Amino acid sequence: MPVKMEATKQQTGITHTKAAANVEYAAGHKNMAQLIQLRWIAVVGQIIAIGTVILGFDVKLPTVPMLEVLACLIAFNIASQLRWHEHREVTNGELFLALLVDVASLTAQLYLSGGTTNPFAFVYLLQVILSAVLLEAWSTWTIVAITITCLDGLALFAKPLALPLDHARGIGSLYVQGMLLCFALIAALLVVFISRIMRNLRAGDAQLADLRQRAAEEEHIVRMGLLASGAAHELGTPLATLSVILGDWKRMPEFSKNAELIEEIGEMQTQLLRCKSIVSGILLSAGEARGELSAKTTIKHFLDELAAEWLASRPVQTFAYQNRIVHDLPVVFDSALKQTICNLLDNALEASPQWLSLEATRDGDTLNVLVSDAGPGFAPGMLAQLGKPYQSTKGRPGGGLGLFLVVNVARTLGGSVTARNRAEGGAAVQLSLPLAAIALPPQEERVDE
Incomplete structure (x- = not known):
C-alpha cells in the first residue's frame, strides 16, 4: 500500500507540473496576442505617418522601399496570427524572435527616413521596455545591445532627414513636434499594453498559486488515504x-x-x-479490489440505492428524498462519489437530526445533488473558506474533513460544490458534476444492449 500511495503522490506531482506549464504557456499566448495587436497599430501608424509627411509637409521619402518593408511586416503579422491561433504554447525564444522582427522593421524604416535625425527613433525604447516585461533577463539584455547597435549604425550610415534646423522655434519646430508626438505615442502604448500584459501575468500568478494550493490539498488527501x-x-x-x-x-x-x-x-x-x-x-x-466491486448501473438507480442504504443505517427522524431525474443515464458505480454524497448527508445529519433532504436533478449534462438541513447553518467565515481542511463548527479535532474531501472529489471529477444558508433556516450544499465523468462509455452501452 505505501508503494501505491507513493506512486499516487508522484502522479499528482506530475499532473500539477503539467498544469503549471499550461498556465505559463497560456500567459505567453496572451502576451504574444498583445504583440500582434501592437504590430497592427504600428502598421496603421506607419501608413499614416508616411502619408502625412509626404503629402502634408512635402518631405521626400523613398516611398517604395518603405512600403516594401511595411508589406513584409504585414505578412509576418498575418503569419503570426495564423500560427498562434492554432498553437497555444509560446516560449521565451518565440517572444524574443517576435520582438527582434519588430526591431529589424523599425531599423529598416528609420534607415530609409533619416536615421537618428528622425524623431521616431525613440520608438526603440518601446521594444526595450516590452522585452523587460515579457522576456527572461538574457533576452532583455540582448535586445538592449541590439537596439544600441542599431542606433549606432543608423548614426553612421543613414542619410539625415531633410528637415529645417529650426529648433529655436520651440514648439513650432517640426522636429520638436515629431518628438512630442513620438513621446505621446510611446507613453499611450506603454500604458495600454503594459497594463494588459501585467494583467495577464497576475492572472497567471493567481492560477499558479491556486495550483500550488490544490497540490498541497491533494498531497494532504494522499496522506489521509495512506x-x-x-x-x-x-x-x-x-x-x-x-x-x-x-x-x-x-x-x-x-x-x-x-x-x-x-x-x-x-x-x-x-x-x-x-x-x-x-x-x-x-x-x-484506496484502489484495492476495485475491479471486483465495480458495477454498471443507472444514475437514478445509483441514487435510489444510495439513499435507501444511507437511511437504513442512520437515526434521522425525517428524510425527504426526491429524485427528479427524468432522463436516466447508464453510469459506472463510483465508490468515491457514493462516499462523497454520504459525507454531505452525514454532515447535514449532525447539524439537523430531526430533518434533512436530498434532491437530485439533471440539468442538461450536469448532475445536481442538493442536501439541505434545518440546523444552525454556516457561519459567514465558513462559507468563505468552504472546502478548506479543519474548518468546522463542531469543535472537535479533525473536524471539517468531510467537506474538504467532498470538494476535492468533486474537483477531481470536474465538478464543483457550493454552499449557502437557507432563508427558512439551515444550510444547503449542492454538488454539481458533469455526467461525462461517471457516464458509461458508448462502446460498453452497445455491448450491454
Missing part, C-alpha cells in the same frame, strides 16, 4: 475476532436463554457488519 488504508488493514483482525466472539456468545446457554441479550448481540453483529462494510469501502477507495 493512514485510512493502514487503519483499515489493522482493523480487519480485531473486527474478525469480535465477530467470532459474538457468534460464540449467541450460542452460549447463558445468553441464548435471555431474549434481551440475544437482541443486543444481534444489534452488535449488525453494527459490526457495518464496520466491516466501511473498512471494505476504504480499501476499495
Whole structure:
C-alpha cells in the first residue's frame, strides 16, 4: 500500500507540473496576442505617418522601399496570427524572435527616413521596455545591445532627414513636434499594453498559486488515504475476532436463554457488519479490489440505492428524498462519489437530526445533488473558506474533513460544490458534476444492449 500511495503522490506531482506549464504557456499566448495587436497599430501608424509627411509637409521619402518593408511586416503579422491561433504554447525564444522582427522593421524604416535625425527613433525604447516585461533577463539584455547597435549604425550610415534646423522655434519646430508626438505615442502604448500584459501575468500568478494550493490539498488527501488504508488493514483482525466472539456468545446457554441479550448481540453483529462494510469501502477507495466491486448501473438507480442504504443505517427522524431525474443515464458505480454524497448527508445529519433532504436533478449534462438541513447553518467565515481542511463548527479535532474531501472529489471529477444558508433556516450544499465523468462509455452501452 505505501508503494501505491507513493506512486499516487508522484502522479499528482506530475499532473500539477503539467498544469503549471499550461498556465505559463497560456500567459505567453496572451502576451504574444498583445504583440500582434501592437504590430497592427504600428502598421496603421506607419501608413499614416508616411502619408502625412509626404503629402502634408512635402518631405521626400523613398516611398517604395518603405512600403516594401511595411508589406513584409504585414505578412509576418498575418503569419503570426495564423500560427498562434492554432498553437497555444509560446516560449521565451518565440517572444524574443517576435520582438527582434519588430526591431529589424523599425531599423529598416528609420534607415530609409533619416536615421537618428528622425524623431521616431525613440520608438526603440518601446521594444526595450516590452522585452523587460515579457522576456527572461538574457533576452532583455540582448535586445538592449541590439537596439544600441542599431542606433549606432543608423548614426553612421543613414542619410539625415531633410528637415529645417529650426529648433529655436520651440514648439513650432517640426522636429520638436515629431518628438512630442513620438513621446505621446510611446507613453499611450506603454500604458495600454503594459497594463494588459501585467494583467495577464497576475492572472497567471493567481492560477499558479491556486495550483500550488490544490497540490498541497491533494498531497494532504494522499496522506489521509495512506493512514485510512493502514487503519483499515489493522482493523480487519480485531473486527474478525469480535465477530467470532459474538457468534460464540449467541450460542452460549447463558445468553441464548435471555431474549434481551440475544437482541443486543444481534444489534452488535449488525453494527459490526457495518464496520466491516466501511473498512471494505476504504480499501476499495484506496484502489484495492476495485475491479471486483465495480458495477454498471443507472444514475437514478445509483441514487435510489444510495439513499435507501444511507437511511437504513442512520437515526434521522425525517428524510425527504426526491429524485427528479427524468432522463436516466447508464453510469459506472463510483465508490468515491457514493462516499462523497454520504459525507454531505452525514454532515447535514449532525447539524439537523430531526430533518434533512436530498434532491437530485439533471440539468442538461450536469448532475445536481442538493442536501439541505434545518440546523444552525454556516457561519459567514465558513462559507468563505468552504472546502478548506479543519474548518468546522463542531469543535472537535479533525473536524471539517468531510467537506474538504467532498470538494476535492468533486474537483477531481470536474465538478464543483457550493454552499449557502437557507432563508427558512439551515444550510444547503449542492454538488454539481458533469455526467461525462461517471457516464458509461458508448462502446460498453452497445455491448450491454
